[in-house]
Amino acid sequence: MKSIKSYLLILSIFTLLTACSSLVPKTEVVATKNYVVLTKNIQQIKPIVLAAKALATEDGKNFGNFKVIICGKTVTDLTDKELITEYVEMAKKNNVTLIACGFSLKKFKVNADNIPKELEVVDNGILYNFQLQKSGYLSIEL
Template sequence: MLNINHMKTLIINSLIILSVLLSIQTQAQNTKTTDNYVVLSKKIAQLKPIILSAKALKSENEASFGQFVVVICGKEIGDITDREKMDGFIEMAKEANVQIVACGFSLSKFKVDPSQVPDEIKIVENGILYNFQLQKKGYYSLSL
C-alpha cells in the first residue's frame, strides 16, 4: 500500500511530465514553416505561367509562402535583354514577389552582354548550381 508521501510524489511527477509534454506539443505547433520555390526554365515564354503559379501558391497559403525564384538559362537567355519582351514579365514578377535570375554561364556561352540585362534581374555565375544550392536549403524545385 502506498503511503501519502509516495502518492504526493507520484501526483507531482505526473503533473510535471504532463506539463512538459503539453509544452513540447505547443512548441511543435508554433514552429513556423516556410515554403520556398525555385524553377529552372529555358524559355522566356514560360515566365507568365510560372509567375501565375507563384501567385496561386501564395494565395493558397500566404502564411507559409516564402521566396519564389525563377532561373533562366539556355539558348533563349538573350531574350532577357529585350525590354519589349521582358518589361511585362518583370512587372508581373515584382507584383508577385518573384525573383528572376539569369545564368551567367548561359550569358557567356551565348555571347549575351551582361550589362544589357535589366537591373531587376539578378545574375548568378551558374544557374544550375544555384538551383542545386537552393534545393539544399530546402526549396521545392522544378525544371522546365
Template sequence: MKTIILSIFTVIISLFSLQANAQDRLSKNNYVVLTSKIPQLKPILLTADALEQEDGNNYGDFQIIICGKTVEDLKNKDLMHDFIHKAEAQKVKIVVCGFSLKKFKIDENEIPEELEVVPNGILYDFQLQKKGYRSLAL
C-alpha cells in the same frame, strides 16, 4: 564571476533566438523554378500567384532561374518589360545564369538591370534546394 555568468546567459539567449529564426524560415514554403524558355514565365508567374494565395502566411520566397539559349531573348526589353513588372509586383525574383550568358556571348549590360545574374544557374538551383526550396525544372 558575474560577468562570466552574464556572458554565458547572453550567448544562450542568442542561440535560442537564432534557432527560432531558422525554424521560422524553414516553416515557410519557398519555391524555385529553372526554365529554359522565356514564354514559360507567364504560367510560372501565375503559379507563383496561386501558391501565394494557397499558402497564405506560409508563403515564403519564389525565384525563377533562366538558363540556356533563351538568355538571348533577355536583350529584348519590350518582351521582358511585362514579365519583370509582374514579377516585381509579386515579389518574385528572376535570376539569370551567368554561364549561359557567357556561352551565348551576351553582355550583362544588354539585359534588364532588374534581373540578377548568378555565376551558375544550375548550381544556384541546387543550393536553394539544400536550403529547403521546392524545385521544378522546365
C-alpha cells in the same frame, strides 16, 4: 526503506512533470515555403508567375521566396526590352525574383549590362538551383 522513498519521490516528480507538460498548449511550427523554377524558355515566365501568385494565396503567411532561374539559349531573349518588360513587371508585382544564369550569358555571348537591372545574375544557374534545394526550396525544371 530510504531507497523506496527516493524511488517514490522521483516517480512522483516525473508524474507531476508529465501531467504539467500536457497542460502547455502545443504550437504547430509551420515552415516557410520557398520555391525555385529553372526554365529554358522565356515564354514560360508568365505561367510560372501565375503559379507563384496562386501559391502565395494558398500558402498565406507561410509563403516565402519564389525564384525563377533563366538559363540556356533563351538568355539571348533577355536583351529584348519589348519582350522582357512585361515579364519583369509581372514578376515584380507578384514578388517573384528573376535570375539569369551567368554561365549561359557567357556561353551565348550576352552582356549582363544589356539585360534589365531587375534581374539578378548568378554564376551558374544549375548549381544555384541545387544550393537552393539543399536549403529547403521546392524545385522544378521546365
